[in-house]
Each structure stands twice: as C-alpha cells, then as structure tokens.
Amino acid sequence: MNPLTRRMFLAALTGAGAAGLGGLLWRQSVFAAMDAGQFTNRLRLPGASGLYAPVAAKDVKQITVSELNFEVLPKLPSPFWAYVAEVGGKRLLNPTLLARPGDQIKLRMVNRLKQPTIIHWHGLTNDERNDGFGNYQVDRGKSFDYAFTVWNRAANYWYHPHPHDIAGEQAYKGLAGLLIVKDDDEEKLDRALDLAAGVTDIPLVIQDRSFNFEGKLEYKLAREQMFAGFLGEEILVNLTARPYFDAARRIYRFRILNGSNARSYRLAFAQGARLLDYYLIGTDGGLLEQPQKLREAFIGAAQRLDVLLDLRAASGNEPVFLKSLAFDPMHNESVDEKTGTPGSGADPHAAHAGGGLMDGMEMPLLRINIKSSAEYKRQIPSQLSQLPKLAAAAGEPRRLTLGHDRKGNWNINGWRFNMHETPVTVRRGTRETWLLQNNRASMPHPMHIHGFQFRVLERRDSPAQVKALATRNNGLLPQDFGLLDTVLVWPGESVRIALDFNHPFSGDQTYMFHCHNLEHEDTGMMIGYKVAD
Amino acid sequence: MKSLLNAAFLVSFAVGATNALANHHPGAHQPDRVQAPAAGQKTGKGTGLIQQIDQEKGAVTIKHGSLQGLNMPGMTMSFLVKDKSMLANLQPLQKVDFELTYDGRTYMITKIK
Numbered sequence: 318m319n320p321l322t323r324r325m326f327l328a329a330l331t332g333a334g335a336a337g338l339g340g341l342l343w344r345q346s347v348f349a350a351m352d353a354g355q356f357t358n359r360l361r362l363p364g365a366s367g368l369y370a371p372v373a374a375k376d377v378k379q380i381t382v383s384e385l386n387f388e389v390l391p392k393l394p395s396p397f398w399a400y401v402a403e404v405g406g407k408r409l410l411n412p413t414l415l416a417r418p419g420d421q422i423k424l425r426m427v428n429r430l431k432q433p434t435i436i437h438w439h440g441l442t443n444d445e446r447n448d449g450f451g452n453y454q455v456d457r458g459k460s461f462d463y464a465f466t467v468w469n470r471a472a473n474y475w476y477h478p479h480p481h482d483i484a485g486e487q488a489y490k491g492l493a494g495l496l497i498v499k500d501d502d503e504e505k506l507d508r509a510l511d512l513a514a515g516v517t518d519i520p521l522v523i524q525d526r527s528f529n530f531e532g533k534l535e536y537k538l539a540r541e542q543m544f545a546g547f548l549g550e551e552i553l554v555n556l557t558a559r560p561y562f563d564a565a566r567r568i569y570r571f572r573i574l575n576g577s578n579a580r581s582y583r584l585a586f587a588q589g590a591r592l593l594d595y596y597l598i599g600t601d602g603g604l605l606e607q608p609q610k611l612r613e614a615f616i617g618a619a620q621r622l623d624v625l626l627d628l629r630a631a632s633g634n635e636p637v638f639l640k641s642l643a644f645d646p647m648h649n650e651s652v653d654e655k656t657g658t659p660g661s662g663a664d665p666h667a668a669h670a671g672g673g674l675m676d677g678m679e680m681p682l683l684r685i686n687i688k689s690s691a692e693y694k695r696q697i698p699s700q701l702s703q704l705p706k707l708a709a710a711a712g713e714p715r716r717l718t719l720g721h722d723r724k725g726n727w728n729i730n731g732w733r734f735n736m737h738e739t740p741v742t743v744r745r746g747t748r749e750t751w752l753l754q755n756n757r758a759s760m761p762h763p764m765h766i767h768g769f770q771f772r773v774l775e776r777r778d779s780p781a782q783v784k785a786l787a788t789r790n791n792g793l794l795p796q797d798f799g800l801l802d803t804v805l806v807w808p809g810e811s812v813r814i815a816l817d818f819n820h821p822f823s824g825d826q827t828y829m830f831h832c833h834n835l836e837h838e839d840t841g842m843m844i845g846y847k848v849a850d
Numbered sequence: 851m852k853s854l855l856n857a858a859f860l861v862s863f864a865v866g867a868t869n870a871l872a873n874h875h876p877g878a879h880q881p882d883r884v885q886a887p888a889a890g891q892k893t894g895k896g897t898g899l900i901q902q903i904d905q906e907k908g909a910v911t912i913k914h915g916s917l918q919g920l921n922m923p924g925m926t927m928s929f930l931v932k933d934k935s936m937l938a939n940l941q942p943l944q945k946v947d948f949e950l951t952y953d954g955r956t957y958m959i960t961k962i963k
Contacts, residue, residue: 355902355942390899390943530898530915530924532945551943558943 356684358391360560363515366407368556371514374414374422374467374496377402381427382434382478382492389556393532398430398490400476411494413520414476416467418500423464428455434487435461437479438496439619440601440770440802442468444822448767450829451481452736468821469770471500472603472800473520473572473621481736485547485578485835489536491556493576495520502604502702510568510625510695518570521639523616523682524556525549525577525674538836544725545648545760546579546618546836550674554639554683561636562683565690568627568697570598571639575616578835580676581761581805582641584622585613586685588631596697599623602770602800604702609795613642613786617763617805619833622796625697631687639683644782646677647761649808650721654758657809704800707772709815710748715741719764719806719832719842720756726841727762727832733841739827741846743818750774751814755806762837765803768820768828768848773797773804774813783807803833818848825849893960894919895949900942901926908934910959912946920952931959 363369368387380400387397387410399410416422428434433456437449446453447465455461474496478487497520512518526549529535538547554560575582586593596608601621608625616622631637651660674680721727732740743749751771753764776783776792786794797804806812820826831843898914913926929950931937940946940962948962 357941358943390945391941393945528899528913528943530913532899532943 356559356561356681358557358560360562360683361555361557362519363413366409368410369413369494369520370407370409371413371415371497372402372404372409374416374424375420376404377412377414377422377424379403379425379427380436381429382436383429384431387491389526389534389553390528390532390558395528395533396490397534398487398492400436400492400494411491413494414496416496416498418467418470418498420467421464422467423462425460425462426455427460428457430487431457432483432487433457433480434478434492435480436463436476437767438463438465438474438476439765440469440472440474441465441496442768442770442820445768445826445828448828450479450767452827454480467498469498470603470800471498471503472599472601473497473574473623475574475576475621477576479829482839485839486536488576488835489526489547489578490534493522493524495522495572495574497572498603506570506598506604506698506701509698510570511693512568512570517565517567518572519562520572520574521554521683522556522574522576523582524553525580526551526553526558541725543836543840544650544721544727545676546834548580548674548676549577552641552674552680552682560683561686563686563688564628564637565693566628566631566687567690567693568625568629568695571624571626572599573616573622573624575618575620577618579618579837581615581617581644581646581763582682583613583615583644585640585642586626586637587640588635588637591632593626593630593637596625596627597622597795598625598697598701600796600799601802605799606702606704607699608697608701609798611795614794614796615644615783615786615805617761617803617833618835619763619765619803620796620801620805627697628685628687629693634687637685637687638681639685640681641679643679644677645780646675647780647808648676650758650760652758652808654756657757660758707774707815708748708817709774710750712750714750714752714813716752716754717830718754718756719762720759727837728842729830729832729844732844734831734843734845736845739845739847741830741844743816743846743848745826745848745850746819748815748817751816753804753806753812753814755808755810757809759808761805761807762842763803763805763833764830765833766816766828766830768826769816769818770800770802771804771814771816772800774815775811777811777813779810780807783810820848822848823850890954892920892952893949894922894952895947897945897947900940900944900946902928902942903937903940904928905934905937908937910937910940910962912948914948917950920950927957929957929959931962936962 383401386394402409433454435454477493527535592612826848894917896914896917898912902911911928915924950959
C-alpha cells in the first residue's frame with residue numbers, strides 16, 4: 318500500500334485553492350492521531366419528528382421537494398434541500414420510510430425546487446414510470462404521482478433525485494432518505510438480539526461534504542473536476558460532522574449507506590490500533606443467508622452494508638472508531654491500457670480538487686463511546702434468511718466495458734447517455750450474464766442497475782487490495798454473496814453478474830444502467846436499456 | 851486558474867511552514883511578544899470555520915474568508931494564538947470572528963470569539 322502516490326499528491330496539490338497543502342497536512346495529522354476530542358457532535362438519530370423520522374410509507378401521501386435552511390453544522394443554518402412530508406401533524410425531513418413486502422405506496426411528489434427533479438426508488442423493482450429517472454422529471458411547481466407495490470424482499474433501500482445532468486447537485490444539497498423494508502426474518506433477528514430501531518438498530522448514512530468559511534454547504538466543481546467526482550472536505554454520518562455515539566457493551570446493528578456522491582470507503586471498526594471483528598449480515602438486497610465475519614470491507618457510492626458490531630469484544634472503555642482505512646483509490650485514468658504502466662501524458666486526475674481530504678486517505682468517521690451497561694448475553698444467529706436461488710444463464714455474457722475517451726468523458730461500451738436511445742434490449746422473463754469490464758486506464762466505478770437486482774458470479778483480475786479481502790469462491794467478496802443493485806468495479810477488474818429479467822410488468826419498460834458516481838452519471842456514464850417481450 | 855491555485859498553495863504552504871517553525875521556536879507564543887504592535891507589524895481580521903484545535907501547540911486551524919488588513923484571500927491556515935487559554939471555549943467546526951497580527955514572520959491571533 319502506497320500511502321501517498323504521485324496522483325494523490327497532485328490531486329491534493331491542485332486542490333490547494335480550497336484548502337492548501339497546509340490544510341492537507343493538518344488533516345493527515347489529526348486523522349492519524351484519531352483525536353477523540355475532535356468528535357464533539359452527538360450523532361443524529363431518527364427521532365419522532367424532524368430529520369430521518371421513521372414513518373410507514375403507506376401513510377405518506379405527499380413528499381414536497383423543498384429548499385430550506387438546516388443546521389448541518391451546529392448553530393450554523395445552511396441552505397439545504399430536503400424531502401419534506403407532513404404526517405400526523407409532524408413535519409419530517411428526508412423521512413425513513415418503513416414498509417413490508419406487498420405494501421402499496423401511493424404518494425405525490427411536489428417539486429418546489431427552482432429546477433426539474435424526480436425521485437428514484439433505489440433498489441426497488443418498479444415499472445419504468447414508478448422507477449423514477451430523468452425521462453420523468455417534472456419542472457418547478459409541478460407534481461408527479463407514484464403508485465407502486467413493494468415487490469422486493471426486506472432490505473435497506475433508499476430514495477434520491479435522478480434528474481438529467483443535475484442529480485449530483487441535488488443529492489449533495491440534501492436530498493436522500495432511507496426506505497427500510499422489514500419482514501419476518503428481520504423481526505426474528507430483532508428478537509434474537511433484542512434490537513430496537515433508532516437505539517440499537519441504527520442507520521448510518523455516510524456522506525462527504527464541503528463547507529465554506531461561514532459553515533454553509535458548498536458544491537462547486539469545474540467541468541474537469543467532474544471527471545473524478547466530488548470529494549468533500551468533511552465526512553458526515555447522518556448529516557453530523559465529527560459525530561460521537563454513546564453505546565452499551567452489547568451487539569449493535571448498523572445499516573450503513575454510502576450516500577456520498579463519489580467517495581468510496583474501506584470500513585473498519587478500530588479500538589486504538591486494533592481492528593475489531595464485525596459481521597456482515599446484509600447487502601443492498603437484504604439479509605445474507607449466514608453472517609460473514611469481517612475486519613474490513615469496501616463500500617462504493619450508493620451501496621449498503623448491514624453489519625453487526627459486538628462491543629463486548631472491545632477492551633476497556635477506550636472509544637471505538639468507525640473509520641475508513643487507507644487504500645489506493647486507483648485513479649489510474651492515464652495508465653497505458655495494454656501494460657498498465659503510468660502514461661506520459663497529462664494526468665486527468667491532477668485537475669481534481671480533493672479539498673484536502675484525499676481519496677483513499679485513512680479517516681475516522683464516527684467515535685463510539687462505550688458506557689457501562691447491564692449484562693447482555695445474546696449471540697448472533699448462524700442462519701439469517703434464505704436467498705433466492707442463483708440461476709446463471711448459459712452462453713456468452715453480454716459485455717459492458719467501462720472507460721473514457723481521453724477527452725474527459727466516461728462511457729459504457731463507448732456509449733454516452735442519450736435519453737432517446739436504449740442501446741441494450743433484453744427479453745422479459747429471460748436470464749442473462751453481464752460481464753462488467755473496467756479498463757485499466759480508469760478509476761473505480763460503482764455500477765448501478767435500475768429495475769432488477771443481481772448476484773455476482775465471479776471477480777477476475779481484481780487489484781491486490783481487493784483480492785486480499787476475497788473469499789476462495791471465484792474471487793468473490795463477502796458482500797458479493799448477497800443480492801445487489803450496485804457493484805464496485807475496480808480498474809482492470811472484470812465482474813460477472815447474473816440477472817433475471819422477470820418482473821410483473823408488461824409492455825416495453827426502459828431502465829437505466831449507470832455509474833453511481835453522481836458526477837459520472839451527470840456527465841453521461843449511463844445507458845438506457847429496454848425490457849421487451 | 852491552475853497557476854492561481856498553485857500560488858495559493860505555495861502561500862498556504864509557506865505560511866504553514868513559517869508557523870510550524872514558530873511553534874518550535876522557544877518562547878514563540880509568549881504573550882509579551884504581541885502585546886504592542888511592533889514597527890512594521892500589520893493587523894487584520896477575518897471570519898472563518900474552525901477545522902482543528904491544537905491545545906498543546908496553542909494553535910488553531912481555520913478555513914477563513916479574505917483577511918481584512920492583510921490582503922490575504924480565503925484559505926485554510928493554522929494560526930498561533932496569543933494565549934492558549936483563548937482556545938478553551940472553541941469547538942471544531944465553530945464559526946468565529948478573529949483578529950490577528952503579522953510581524954513579517956508569524957501570524958498570531960489576538961482575539962477570537
């Protein structure tokens with residue numbers, strides 16, 4: 318592991334207009350020191366009202382996409398955009414929507430922004446109209462009615478904006494919420510571990526943001542900076558900067574969403590220099606069959622990791638940190654495609670302003686204080702759920718290559734998004750294998766498919782830092798054993814995924830397949846694909 | 851644009867290095883060094899967001915707007931404070947107004963709230 322590559326240095330150097338290398342150096346020192354005293358803000362948790370308040374999705378009749386002021390930093394109101402719902406006389410911001418499989422959701426989205434928007438229900442199987450993407454965006458002052466059934470199994474889904482070209486800005490300014498679907502398996506786990514929502518079963522939405530000198534959210538990117546994606550100067554968890562959380566010595570469930578525009582994390586729980594074991598119990602599409610013991614896992618933008626942390630394994634009362642371990646962010650955009658050696662031309666990433674908090678840098682995210690508590694004797698169940706059988710298609714896979722045109726434009730098979738074109742058509746009710754091949758001259762891409770979930774069959778040519786975490790089963794990572802809607806594909810890596818295009822809809826249905834680095838999505842690394850009879 | 855960014859970087863780096871040296875200079879942040887502005891000493895003021903507090907060094911890192919009186923654009927810098935007790939009630943990511951002096955070598959915060 319090279320802690321400070323030339324590219325990272327160049328990225329930091331050119332980001333100096335925002336923060337300066339002095340800023341970079343102090344960040345390195347503060348984060349290396351894991352100074353507990355810098356984490357002084359209580360983690361925001363879903364409450365009875367306000368931010369992230371839980372509410373039954375079927376009770377929500379209207380979501381108003383609003384511009385308002387919100388104290389992201391304590392006592393410093395900042396312009397902020399939120400999904401606002403009024404339910405039972407309470408005003409909810411980005412509410413945590415709760416549902417069960419089979420629930421009917423009917424609600425109206427009202428756009429009070431000064432630009433078009435549309436809500437995408439990330440991970441859910443919907444017809445194209447209710448899926449929500451740019452072709453259905455509505456202008457300011459207009460509304461859009463959703464009516465759909467929750468067809469999917471229990472899992473941590475989420476909802477966010479998906480207009481053409483400006484999804485990154487809208488998500489960055491605050492628009493994102495969770496949609497948690499629960500079922501009998503979930504309730505069995507709650508009982509086994511004595512979990513309570515918002516107390517010991519906690520969503521953690523990780524997002525990086527930048528603030529100006531007055532503490533207001535700031536999203537400024539030059540066109541060339543869109544090439545790498547937005548990297549913020551502060552990491553927020555549940556919109557809390559430098560957060561802490563007081564915990565008992567027991568098992569906690571953390572439903573982790575990487576809601577960042579572009580940044581990936583290598584998640585671990587650390588007490589001092591010691592990494593604690595934790596257990597992966599679910600992914601984008603819900604519970605795994607068995608818990609997977611881990612010490613670290615990568616999470617790309619839009620992905621979810623559902624984990625259990627047993628704080629009885631922590632020693633003494635030294636705080637535990639959720640942190641992102643250092644990793645090579647692999648901004649290999651200018652390497653030679655055939656040999657993988659560094660190119661001699663201009664380094665596209667050098668134009669990227671990292672704002673001082675470099676991609677791949679070690680950083681603490683959340684301080685967990687361990688408090689004295691009553692004895693807790695529960696054990697993690699060995700069986701969690703049953704996944705649908707993995708049925709891979711026979712024959713050659715459909716190849717989708719991720720790359721760029723050396724002019725600053727990312728693409729898929731050379732295609733860039735055109736709302737009037739669907740370069741891929743699949744037959745309803747059939748199975749396909751897709752081979753996602755990321756070029757060597759590339760960067761990691763979190764690839765997201767609308768309309769369907771998938772299973773990962775194989776990873777090949779993974780970089781060493783990914784291979785080190787792989788199982789002996791076809792190079793798969795532990796999270797690859799779950800149902801996914803987003804997969805992080807590293808430079809040079811090939812990932813085979815299995816899709817089953819069976820759904821309860823008729824007629825032609827168009828969906829999106831795209832990179833969930835939102836700046837990549839906004840600049841065209843997206844294609845429409847059609848499901849037809 | 852890039853040259854401007856690099857210039858800002860060089861200024862920031864140079865200032866950071868200067869302050870880092872000052873931190874290691876015996877008596878560098880003794881209050882009596884800054885009680886009366888010396889000949890040629892400049893004063894300025896600004897607003898910013900605290901990034902980090904170093905109690906031990908008696909320094910605070912601030913992302914600030916342009917500094918009036920010092921002809922300095924907005925950036926993130928580490929400053930010594932006149933007295934470490936000035937740091938007692940400060941928090942990371944707090945917005946502050948501050949005044950400072952510059953003697954050609956060291957920036958020193960004299961008031962912060």
